[in-house]
Amino acid sequence: MIQMAVLGFGTVGGGVVEVIDRNQDVIRKTVPQGIYVKYILDLRDFPGNPYNDRVTHDYQDILDDGEIEVICETMGGREPAYTFTRKALERGISVCTSNKELVAAHGPELLEIAKAHNCSYLFEASVGGGIPLIRPINACLTQEDITAVFGILNGTTNYILTRMEKSGLSFENALREAQEKGYAERNPAADVEGHDACRKIAILSSLISGKTVRYEDIPCEGISRVTTVDFGYARSINRAIKLLGVSRKLENGKLSVRTAPFLVREDHPLHSVQDVFNGVFVHGNMVDDLMFYGRGAGKFPTASAVVSDVMECARNIGRNIGCNWSGEILSIADPKEESYRYFVRVGKEEEREAGELLHADFMVHYEGAPADERAFVTAVMTEREYEEAVKSLSSVKQCIRLLQD
Ligand SMILES: NC(=O)c1ccc[n+]([C@@H]2O[C@H](COP(=O)([O-])OP(=O)(O)OC[C@H]3O[C@@H](n4cnc5c(N)ncnc54)[C@H](OP(=O)(O)O)[C@@H]3O)[C@@H](O)[C@H]2O)c1
Incomplete structure (x- = not known):
């Protein structure tokens, strides 16, 4: 034996x-x-x-x-x-x-x-x-140039976001429920601040690049600022809010990596990944999209x-099972050069100025939205452009990136 x-x-x-x-x-x-x-x-x-x-x-x-x-x-x-x-x-x-x-x-x-x-x-x-993901990447996809890996990597936060979306619970109440069910730890920071998902996307990014992507280098945002109001707006544009780890190879060969909440369209398969489940997309240049889905935690x-x-x-006693992951540090793409459309909530008094500065594409409304604010989706802009533009605004209440379609 x-x-x-x-x-x-x-x-x-x-x-x-x-x-x-x-x-x-x-x-x-x-x-x-x-x-x-x-x-x-x-x-x-x-x-x-x-x-x-x-x-x-x-x-x-x-x-x-x-x-x-x-x-x-x-x-x-x-x-x-x-x-x-x-x-x-x-x-x-x-x-x-x-x-x-x-x-x-x-x-x-x-x-x-x-x-x-x-x-x-x-x-x-x-x-x-429980999802077989690393062995498929290391053994079944070694013929592929894997150009992207992204998805829902943390079951606790996905549970919290699902409860906020489906039952209108506040973040605090959804977190308490997750703790009562044993999904969230008493100190939930590693999950809700995105660190756990960030470590996982760092591991996946390292595996697809063959070098070391340091999780400290990855921009990381959690879900503690997401509110039921955000979900109200999200529903009105047929989207849900999901905490994603995203890693994509750019045309210049650099890897762009981020952990953050994203607005995901309802016809995207990740939209239907609910509760404690995880869902991960892997894109290979030959095999195209693969999706891995299952229980991301649990005994x-x-x-x-x-x-x-x-x-x-x-089955391999006395032999090393290889893994293409070297200690060489990979310098990831400048996060400020990433481009997104942003969902933004601002105070009503700055509606016009914010709309101009952030190139508002369309307004977002829902019944029950606070009367003293306005929400819109911006045109595509880089993080740098976005950060520059909001500097002169004082009433920005929320900003969530849209997952590229
Ligand atoms: N739980 C999940 O669903 C899940 C899913 C994926 C990955 N993981 C990862 O798996 C690992 C274990 O998680 P877990 O949920 O099983 O944690 P856990 O329930 O807290 O189990 C850890 C066990 O290790 C014991 N332990 C801690 N330090 C020790 C030491 N110095 N010597 C001997 N035993 C020690 C603990 O004893 P005490 O209780 O006495 O401290 C406890 O029994 C973590 O890295 C976690 O992130 C967990």
């Missing part, structure tokens, strides 16, 4: 152990020797849990065992996840992870270490939860993706 260990017996780690147990017969069709979780590392004990006898609190037990061939790192965070991963790879033990924070920060370095020690560092679950969907990586490692 392939012996493995799970680091962190939380939502995902617990799911990994259960998936391996419950689907052992299915797993053996691909990995005939079977897979056995020998150790579970956690800070706590789990009295009454059937797996409690496998729990250890000392990572050294796992490293020194000699039989462990694969480790799942499902602890999350930078440390000690980074040190533990490094030590495992240096001993030739493959590591599979759902930890996007670590992958975004240290991916290429850990991939290099894995390569040098004939083992693998796999991270399917770090983007899109079993995420664990399923981690286990798919474990099986891949089990």
Whole structure:
């Protein structure tokens, strides 16, 4: 049997152990020797849990065992996840992870270490939860020049936006509901401020470029300023507001990358991606558009993706599963040169001036819009032009980009 260990017996780690147990017969069709979780590392004990006898609190037990061939790192965070991963790879033990924070920060370095020690560092679950996305990009689309990847990468914010859109909940109430359902963490900043989606689009951008796109370089806006009024206007122009990670190759070869709320037309497939689901578009120069859809988080969907990586490692013991992602930093396109049409809300008193400065294309109305403001969609303009124009306006209440049609 392939012996493995799970680091962190939380939502995902617990799911990994259960998936391996419950689907052992299915797993053996691909990995005939079977897979056995020998150790579970956690800070706590789990009295009454059937797996409690496998729990250890000392990572050294796992490293020194000699039989462990694969480790799942499902602890999350930078440390000690980074040190533990490094030590495992240096001993030739493959590591599979759902930890996007670590992958975004240290991916290429850990991939290099894995390569040098004939083992693998796999991270399917770090983007899109249960959706197979990274392996398709790395294995099925290597013949393609992938020119764009974009989509809904964070289930928590998509749930909040869906509740605001469908039930008219305020952002605060939708967030509270997401927390009560266990979709949002008590400190929701990483999700609602867009950082989680930003890390994921950084990982995807790195994979399609083969270099490192630093998430710190990516302009990142969250959804905490989106209101039910915005949804009222959005509905009247047949659009919904979605938090997207967007990465596109420009004609000059540069990659333009951004995380922000966008107005998405109702005939766009991403419009119908609701609740905690994720939807990701990949555009290849030959295959054209591909769309990946499914549960972007949750115990079993995420664990399923981690286990798919474990099986891949089990089939490649002693070999490195390559990944085209080098540590060379990619300088992304100047975000100020990106062009969009913008949905803008301004105070009624600045209607005329704002309309002229921002090249208003058409006004947006809806029953129930605040009487003291006006809303319109601008002509296409660059971020730089937009920022220059709004400098002389004092009543801009909202600005949301339209997803290019
Ligand atoms: N949950 C999802 O749906 C999902 C989806 C995709 C990706 N992810 C990613 O997967 C990772 C794990 O997420 P999760 O939701 O499973 O988190 P979680 O439920 O908080 O589980 C983490 C577990 O690791 C344990 N742990 C933390 N530090 C440890 C240490 N130093 N040594 C040993 N154990 C330690 C925690 O113990 P304590 O509870 O005692 O602190 C907890 O049991 C994160 O990177 C997350 O972003 C999660």
